[in-house]
Amino acid sequence: MTIKSTNDLFALKGKIEKEKFELSQKTQVIVYQGTCGYASGAKGVLDTLNTELHERNLKDIVVLEHSCMGCCYIEPYISVTEPEGISTLYGYLTPEKVTQIVETHLMGGEIVQEYMVDINTPFFSRQEKRITELLGKIDPFKIEDYIFYDGYQGLSKTLGMKQVDVIEKIKRSGLRGRGGAGFPTGVKWNFAYNTESNQKYMVCNADEGDPGAYMNRAELEGNPHAVLEGMAIGGYAIGANKGYIYVRAEYPLAVDILNEAISQAKEYGLLGNGILGTSFDFDIEIFLGSGAFVCGEETALLASLEQKRGNPRPRPPFPAVEGLFGKPTVINNVGTLANLPLIMCKGAEWWNSIGSETTKGTKVFSLTGQIARTGLIEVPMGISLNEVVFDLGGGIAGGKKFKAVQLGGPSGGCVPAEHLDIPIDYESLQDIGCIMGSGAMVVLNQDACMVDTARFFLEFDADESCGQCLPCRRGLPLMIEILKRISEGNGEIKDIETLEDIATFMQKTSLCALGQTAASPTLSTIRHFRKEYEAHIIEKKCPAGVCKDLFHYEVDEELCNGCHLCALKCPEEAITGEKKEPHHIDQDKCIKCGNCYHACKFDAVLIK
Amino acid sequence: MQQVAAPLEDERAKTLEIIENNNHDPKRLVKILQEIQAELGYVPEIAQRLTAKKTNTPASQIYGILSFYNFFRLFPPGRHSVNVCLGTACYVKGAENILKEISSRYELEPGQTTNDRRFSLDFVRCVGCCAIGPVMTVNGKVYGKMKPEEVKDVLGEYK
Numbered sequence: 001m002t003i004k005s006t007n008d009l010f011a012l013k014g015k016i017e018k019e020k021f022e023l024s025q026k027t028q029v030i031v032y033q034g035t036c037g038y039a040s041g042a043k044g045v046l047d048t049l050n051t052e053l054h055e056r057n058l059k060d061i062v063v064l065e066h067s068c069m070g071c072c073y074i075e076p077y078i079s080v081t082e083p084e085g086i087s088t089l090y091g092y093l094t095p096e097k098v099t100q101i102v103e104t105h106l107m108g109g110e111i112v113q114e115y116m117v118d119i120n121t122p123f124f125s126r127q128e129k130r131i132t133e134l135l136g137k138i139d140p141f142k143i144e145d146y147i148f149y150d151g152y153q154g155l156s157k158t159l160g161m162k163q164v165d166v167i168e169k170i171k172r173s174g175l176r177g178r179g180g181a182g183f184p185t186g187v188k189w190n191f192a193y194n195t196e197s198n199q200k201y202m203v204c205n206a207d208e209g210d211p212g213a214y215m216n217r218a219e220l221e222g223n224p225h226a227v228l229e230g231m232a233i234g235g236y237a238i239g240a241n242k243g244y245i246y247v248r249a250e251y252p253l254a255v256d257i258l259n260e261a262i263s264q265a266k267e268y269g270l271l272g273n274g275i276l277g278t279s280f281d282f283d284i285e286i287f288l289g290s291g292a293f294v295c296g297e298e299t300a301l302l303a304s305l306e307q308k309r310g311n312p313r314p315r316p317p318f319p320a321v322e323g324l325f326g327k328p329t330v331i332n333n334v335g336t337l338a339n340l341p342l343i344m345c346k347g348a349e350w351w352n353s354i355g356s357e358t359t360k361g362t363k364v365f366s367l368t369g370q371i372a373r374t375g376l377i378e379v380p381m382g383i384s385l386n387e388v389v390f391d392l393g394g395g396i397a398g399g400k401k402f403k404a405v406q407l408g409g410p411s412g413g414c415v416p417a418e419h420l421d422i423p424i425d426y427e428s429l430q431d432i433g434c435i436m437g438s439g440a441m442v443v444l445n446q447d448a449c450m451v452d453t454a455r456f457f458l459e460f461d462a463d464e465s466c467g468q469c470l471p472c473r474r475g476l477p478l479m480i481e482i483l484k485r486i487s488e489g490n491g492e493i494k495d496i497e498t499l500e501d502i503a504t505f506m507q508k509t510s511l512c513a514l515g516q517t518a519a520s521p522t523l524s525t526i527r528h529f530r531k532e533y534e535a536h537i538i539e540k541k542c543p544a545g546v547c548k549d550l551f552h553y554e555v556d557e558e559l560c561n562g563c564h565l566c567a568l569k570c571p572e573e574a575i576t577g578e579k580k581e582p583h584h585i586d587q588d589k590c591i592k593c594g595n596c597y598h599a600c601k602f603d604a605v606l607i608k
Numbered sequence: 609m610q611q612v613a614a615p616l617e618d619e620r621a622k623t624l625e626i627i628e629n630n631n632h633d634p635k636r637l638v639k640i641l642q643e644i645q646a647e648l649g650y651v652p653e654i655a656q657r658l659t660a661k662k663t664n665t666p667a668s669q670i671y672g673i674l675s676f677y678n679f680f681r682l683f684p685p686g687r688h689s690v691n692v693c694l695g696t697a698c699y700v701k702g703a704e705n706i707l708k709e710i711s712s713r714y715e716l717e718p719g720q721t722t723n724d725r726r727f728s729l730d731f732v733r734c735v736g737c738c739a740i741g742p743v744m745t746v747n748g749k750v751y752g753k754m755k756p757e758e759v760k761d762v763l764g765e766y767k
């Protein structure tokens with residue numbers, strides 16, 4: 001069936017509503033399986049569920065397969081929704097637990113309290129779900145599910161407007177790009193709109209190379225049509241009839257889902273020629289990346305799309321004026337695009353009613369690292385880091401101390417405890433030498449060494465540098481050399497200054513933003529953790545116990561109760577001691593693997 | 609996904625077929641090379657030369673593309689390709705210990721293949737499963753929350 005008008009779209013929605021109503025009369029079990037769900041055993045959960053239902057002849061229960069809704073820390077998980085609409089979330093599942101849920105809940109009608117996940121915790125209740133609202137709620141392989149939740153209505157409204165009015169509306173919403181730099185989306189579109197050309201392009205940046213960030217993957221896996229609809233809206237506004245999605249090869253499930261979504265949208269006439277009965281044509285093609293971080297940078301991405309080495313080039317000319325094959329091209333991040341249908345459908349004023357002074361709307365973050373609740377969260381801009389890390393994220397896992405949260409990946413910085421009260425928006429983060437970036441929040445605890453963290457990001461950037469410009473190509477190895485020296489105990493105090501000098505030089509003279517920002521993690525650790533650098537250089541100590549030349553482990557005789565666990569975990573038999581007597585580490589044998597330190601339940605193994 | 613290096617003639621024929629299907633189009637170089645790797649498991653020299661010739665592109669440009677992108681392999685991989693994620697989220701969860709365990713157990717450095725061609729080892733920068741780090745993948749299958757002592761059992765499944 002082709003949808004030829006807005007009325008057709010509503011008619012289809014009405015038809016789907018009926019089907020959904022019938023479905024809601026039955027008990028529904030949803031199994032959530034994104035890439036990380038699969039990896040955590042969601043398939044086993046699904047198989048057990050199906051087998052159990054089949055063997056017990058429970059034909060009336062509907063099993064649905066949806067993608068992850070973001071609460072990754074409870075994976076694998078399912079939900080049971082009863083005809084009355086009451087929903088129960090079960091987490092940390094195993095096939096055995098599923099059997100029990102089938103017996104007790106689905107057959108016996110009683111909730112299995114033990115496996116139930118409380119959704120009244122801040123992780124769930126403090127979120128403001130907008131672009132992640134439908135993740136886990138719909139079957140990403142079914143366009144009808146999206147249409148049921150007002151999908152493609154934003155596009156339908158758009159097509160009834162003048163191009164300039166669409167751009168004006170996006171400007172009025174205050175939407176800023178979610179890919180990292182926060183450039184106002186409407187302004188970018190205006191450049192492309194105003195550039196005369198017989199061909200323009202709309203490109204979706206789904207390269208998501210920032211390690212620790214996976215919101216774009218989850219958004220594509222969970223609700224691909226929002227991104228397709230967003231691209232079509234942008235395409236209409238700037239006058240492009242061709243779109244590309246540049247997606248990284250590491251996301252095979254997202255690619256499958258996107259391919260299916262595109263073909264379903266075409267079948268309904270929501271992509272292709274004469275969309276919704278208008279004269280607007282728009283086609284989308286998927287392009288697979290080949291594993292190069294720099295290709296997330298927009299000019300490198302375009303070179304890669306042109307099937308060349310992904311070398312960035314200087315701007316201007318900006319892609320909106322001279323982009324793919326020399327034509328005006330708008331490049332937007334997945335998250336930016338996913339917001340567009342909402343703005344067009346619900347209005348700019350609804351959309352910007354939340355957020356901070358300078359940064360409107362919501363932002364999706366991925367909480368990872370040493371945090372209790374890992375997962376994806378969507379929160380209003382302007383919320384404090386404190387709330388995100390400690391309320392939503394539940395603080396540090398395993399009773400350890402908070403040290404820093406890393407934001408913005410290889411272009412970002414580390415925020416220490418004393419700055420956690422700042423509101424999350426582009427400007428406030430910049431003030432403390434950090435950036436919003438893609439939204440990856442990697443939480444570090446007391447066991448992380450900031451010198452080592454700085455080196456980690458420099459090595460990442462050095463690996464991924466395209467090598468075209470000297471500051472980046474040579475600057476990074478030089479900085480790494482200095483940091484290595486410091487971590488081996490051979491640093492001098494003037495090394496800190498040298499690091500800062502090279503960093504400033506790279507910032508000012510590198511060809512692209514990769515090099516311009518590559519030193520940011522180092523600068524931010526120097527700025528906020530200078531004492532730790534000085535400890536490495538002056539005292540020749542690594543307080544966190546990471547740089548192997550600068551610390552050793554010792555057993556505290558007072559705290560040790562002789563449980564012997566450390567000795568059992570030691571691969572080198574370096575720990576001796578009678579049971580119930582204080583133990584001792586033979587420094588000559590110790591390889592500083594840290595097994596004893598992590599094993600001791602009494603914090604009796606000390607870093608010295 | 610089991611990849612075994614094909615004999616030379618085979619590599620040649622398959623490469624030619626892929627180039628043919630893409631109309632010898634130099635505007636599809638990356639796509640052609642991606643397809644060759646998907647088919648052969650790597651991009652052998654013969655395939656590089658054929659691609660250069662048939663698309664009328666300098667061989668240096670082909671090599672330029674292959675060496676630029678991490679995804680491309682120039683040597684035949686082992687039967688099972690093992691990737692350890694060294695992205696930030698996995699790194700702070702101790703991913704290096706996973707890599708070290710594999711390295712020492714199979715005497716294998718990243719970028720290498722075991723003599724019996726059973727495993728190739730490499731590291732990657734994030735597979736998007738950061739919430740369940742540290743993560744490793746075997747032939748694309750993701751294993752989360754890895755512990756060094758689990759490496760033996762997981763890899764033991766792959767003969």
Ligand SMILES: Cc1cc2nc3c(=O)[nH]c(=O)nc-3n(C[C@H](O)[C@H](O)[C@H](O)COP(=O)(O)O)c2cc1C
Pocket residue numbers: 176177178179180181182183185205206207208209210293294295296297298299331332333334336337512513514
């Ligand atoms: C080294 C580097 C990597 C980048 N990686 C990404 C990425 O993975 N995804 C993304 O959307 N933007 C990335 N960007 C930002 C893009 O260049 C560009 O600003 C963005 O895609 C624009 O979309 P937006 O305006 O919707 O944010 C990267 C920039 C640099 C310098």
Ligand code: FES
Pocket residue numbers: 211212213693694695696697698699733734735736737738739741743
């Ligand atoms: S950092 Fe390892 S999967 Fe993302």
